[in-house]
Amino acid sequence: MSQIQQRIEASFHAQSLMATLGARLISVLDGEVQIELPFSETLLQQQGYLHAGVITSIVDNACGYAALTKMPAGDEVVTAEFKTNFVRPALGERFVATGKVETAGRMLTVCRGEVVAFTGETSKVIALMQATMVNVKV
Amino acid sequence: MSQIQQRIEASFHAQSLMATLGARLISVLDGEVQIELPFSETLLQQQGYLHAGVITSIVDNACGYAALTKMPAGDEVVTAEFKTNFVRPALGERFVATGKVETAGRMLTVCRGEVVAFTGETSKVIALMQATMVNVKV
Amino acid sequence: MSQIQQRIEASFHAQSLMATLGARLISVLDGEVQIELPFSETLLQQQGYLHAGVITSIVDNACGYAALTKMPAGDEVVTAEFKTNFVRPALGERFVATGKVETAGRMLTVCRGEVVAFTGETSKVIALMQATMVNVKV
Amino acid sequence: MSQIQQRIEASFHAQSLMATLGARLISVLDGEVQIELPFSETLLQQQGYLHAGVITSIVDNACGYAALTKMPAGDEVVTAEFKTNFVRPALGERFVATGKVETAGRMLTVCRGEVVAFTGETSKVIALMQATMVNVKV
Numbered sequence: 001m002s003q004i005q006q007r008i009e010a011s012f013h014a015q016s017l018m019a020t021l022g023a024r025l026i027s028v029l030d031g032e033v034q035i036e037l038p039f040s041e042t043l044l045q046q047q048g049y050l051h052a053g054v055i056t057s058i059v060d061n062a063c064g065y066a067a068l069t070k071m072p073a074g075d076e077v078v079t080a081e082f083k084t085n086f087v088r089p090a091l092g093e094r095f096v097a098t099g100k101v102e103t104a105g106r107m108l109t110v111c112r113g114e115v116v117a118f119t120g121e122t123s124k125v126i127a128l129m130q131a132t133m134v135n136v137k138v
Numbered sequence: 139m140s141q142i143q144q145r146i147e148a149s150f151h152a153q154s155l156m157a158t159l160g161a162r163l164i165s166v167l168d169g170e171v172q173i174e175l176p177f178s179e180t181l182l183q184q185q186g187y188l189h190a191g192v193i194t195s196i197v198d199n200a201c202g203y204a205a206l207t208k209m210p211a212g213d214e215v216v217t218a219e220f221k222t223n224f225v226r227p228a229l230g231e232r233f234v235a236t237g238k239v240e241t242a243g244r245m246l247t248v249c250r251g252e253v254v255a256f257t258g259e260t261s262k263v264i265a266l267m268q269a270t271m272v273n274v275k276v
Numbered sequence: 277m278s279q280i281q282q283r284i285e286a287s288f289h290a291q292s293l294m295a296t297l298g299a300r301l302i303s304v305l306d307g308e309v310q311i312e313l314p315f316s317e318t319l320l321q322q323q324g325y326l327h328a329g330v331i332t333s334i335v336d337n338a339c340g341y342a343a344l345t346k347m348p349a350g351d352e353v354v355t356a357e358f359k360t361n362f363v364r365p366a367l368g369e370r371f372v373a374t375g376k377v378e379t380a381g382r383m384l385t386v387c388r389g390e391v392v393a394f395t396g397e398t399s400k401v402i403a404l405m406q407a408t409m410v411n412v413k414v
Numbered sequence: 415m416s417q418i419q420q421r422i423e424a425s426f427h428a429q430s431l432m433a434t435l436g437a438r439l440i441s442v443l444d445g446e447v448q449i450e451l452p453f454s455e456t457l458l459q460q461q462g463y464l465h466a467g468v469i470t471s472i473v474d475n476a477c478g479y480a481a482l483t484k485m486p487a488g489d490e491v492v493t494a495e496f497k498t499n500f501v502r503p504a505l506g507e508r509f510v511a512t513g514k515v516e517t518a519g520r521m522l523t524v525c526r527g528e529v530v531a532f533t534g535e536t537s538k539v540i541a542l543m544q545a546t547m548v549n550v551k552v
Binding site for chain 4: 287288290291292293295296317318319320321322323327328329330332333334336337352354355356357358359360361362
């Protein structure tokens with residue numbers, strides 16, 4: 001495991017929300033990160049779908065850590081803003097959020113993310129994100 | 139309590155995520171809804187701030203229920219998309235999300251939301267949302 | 277006219293697009309700027325409404341210059357991103373875009389804007405923007 | 415030329431703004447549309463780059479017409495909202511906006527767009543859009 005993978009793994013485990021949601025970091029590549037979340041009865045909105053805020057939490061993290069893979073060692077990432085479209089009901093056995101870096105600047109990194117719901121053999125995109133991450137010197 | 143207040147109260151309590159987060163519905167007015175969340179050690183990102191996804195969850199709900207107050211009785215609200223700017227670190231004893239309807243159409247309702255962090259006597263805006271809600275006939 | 281008003285006036289006139297559109301800078305206050313555009317047959321989309329890109333051009337400028345009023349003298353403003361909702365058809369005799377600073381940071385300034393269409397005595401909000409401006413040292 | 419290509423061609427030419435900007439419709443495929451714009455001294459912001467509103471105008475159109483290729487014959491497309499990130503200075507000899515449909519619903523179509531600047535043999539992405547289009551029955 002590379003240094004950046006170790007660092008993102010440690011950062012992910014330092015996020016208490018990820019444990020609360022039951023999310024797992026499943027892939028860290030250069031400029032692309034994936035996070036998986038099983039369906040849970042404790043994370044729903046009123047119609048029984050996964051809540052938009054939960055979907056947003058995992059794809060925000062996927063985008064943020066994807067951005068971090070492109071930043072200088074020691075820098076920290078903070079979300080400046082994101083926009084998410086919810087394109088299908090969030091129903092499935094598990095959900096995988098993928099974040100990818102589109103452009104990495106000295107100060108701002110722009111990412112795109114998507115969340116796919118898996119049920120048995122079928123999969124469907126349920127959400128699309130476009131996000132701006134800030135590179136913070138610490 | 140009016141019919142729409144009762145309906146939003148019931149819908150809010152049907153959202154398992156709100157119980158998981160510890161959020162409370164504190165105000166339902168015509169076109170404006172407020173939700174409160176105490177700080178919790180289980181909802182944080184890696185720097186110890188409230189996670190962006192948690193902030194988003196409560197302000198999305200505040201916007202969605204604000205939209206619902208303007209819809210015909212019996213209709214349901216679904217989030218089409220939102221955009222959130224995170225303008226200060228999410229630190230505080232408690233957080234209040236306010237969602238307001240800007241324009242209500244037959245099919246789409248546009249809302250703006252903000253989240254304010256309170257610590258003792260001080261308060262600061264930490265996030266701003268602009269959202270599109272869909273009016274779903276059920 | 278203050279130094280910042282003069283500077284914004286000069287910058288506005290250096291934008292060839294504003295002359296092409298026929299836009300006028302009508303107000304520069306601390307943290308709030310207004311730009312006016314008369315309806316024009318040369319700026320329309322296929323249904324005869326003002327094009328979304330034209331509406332966006334004037335409210336982006338209103339937000340950008342509002343941000344500039346909060347930046348240190350000599351700094352330049354660049355748009356990092358914006359999100360615009362189009363809430364009514366862009367019909368009217370003239371359009372006024374207002375941009376307001378919500379929070380001004382050292383690096384990023386978050387603004388909200390709106391565009392109002394005027395026809396005789398009536399006025400209607402037609403668009404809402406939320407934007408992130410970058411403070412560039414020059 | 416197919417019926418949808420003819421219809422989009424006609425709609426594009428009915429947009430007076432496209433003639434004012436000097437934009438050309440260069441490709442209409444199922445779910446993907448491209449629009450080209452040469453650099454012009456009349457479309458600039460204060461630093462001599464193409465104005466963000468101009469970039470937005472062409473990528474909004476590319477996304478809107480891409481959405482239209484997926485709608486029932488006779489329907490009309492209207493932009494509900496879009497979000498655009500400006501990732502590099504808009505400098506180049508010509509600019510190509512591409513809009514692609516991500517998901518097409520009965521009522522809403524979600525698209526992603528990008529704008530690439532070309533100078534001689536080099537090309538660079540300068541802007542990324544995520545947009546929500548409404549399917550209007552006429």
